Amino acid sequence: MKTAAVTLEDTVDVTTDYIRDNLRDAIVDRRLAPGTKLSEADVGALFKVSRTLVRGALQALAYEGLVSVEKNRGAFVAYPSPEEARQIFATRRLFEPGILREAARHMGPLQLTQLRHLLLEEGRLMAERGQTARRAEIKASGDFHLMLASMTGNAVMQRFMDELVARSSLVIALYGQSAISSCGHQEHQDIVTAIERGDLDHASHLMIHHIDHIEADLDLREKKGSDLKEAFGL
Incomplete structure (x- = not known):
């Protein structure tokens, strides 16, 4: 008797949210570069x-601005202008002091x-070498901002x-x-110190x-765009 093919959907609770979250993590951790094609088949x-x-x-990722969907071409990791x-970053300057x-x-x-x-984990990762450690450091830097948002208790803010x-x-x-882009570890520490002192104006x-x-x-x-000769220095 012929049996039906078993997919991951049958053995694990793989949902749209599960796929979205995994793709999202890969984009945020920079394992998927901007412009990468995300074909439905692949x-x-x-x-x-x-x-x-x-x-x-x-x-769902397109709604968040992380994926762009182009007619007759498919989906790609977004390439922000x-x-x-x-x-x-203008939005972050307005929003994060309030958070x-x-x-x-x-x-x-x-x-x-x-x-x-x-912050201790972020500092530890900064001392390590290799691409895996670098991605983990980037994630820890972003997690600092996300943890502050979670402490508001406001789901919309989060x-x-x-x-x-x-x-x-x-x-x-x-x-x-440069590595500065991953968020300054010392700056995170200074912000927390100012919060501990109750100096929220300085922390902001x-x-x-x-x-x-x-x-x-x-x-x-x-x-500025270039032609083939210019691109190859000819």
Whole structure:
């Protein structure tokens, strides 16, 4: 008797959210570069699922601005323009000081300890070498901002911050020039110290300076196109 083919959908609870989250992590960790094609067939084969589930995951990522879907061409990891990049960081400058102040209102010894533990892990990863350690350091840097948002207890703020951090990571992958782009570890420490002292004005100032510092390391100049001879120095 012929048996039906067994896919990952049959053995594991693979949902659209599961696929979206895994693709999202790969984009945020910079394992998937901007412009990478995400064909429904290839993603479906990778997760051993139907194209229907894949399509839903790609649509969700497109809604977050992490994937672009082009008619007759398919889906690609988003390739934000320099102007989009500026808008993302302008939004963070407006938004994150408010998150910081709201988080501080709910912050006690336990929450401060959690932030300090995260900073210790971030520092440890900075001392390691290799591409895997580098990706983990980048993730830990983003997690600092996400942890502050989680401490507000405001689900809307958390979702918004999640999208901003993800889109910032994409921008840094494209336009970042040095390790500074992964977020200054010392700047994170200074922000937490100011919160501990109850000096929220200074903490907010440090947060804006920190975001300025990340953006300043980006090369957002418009690139002039070249022909074949110019591209190969002929």
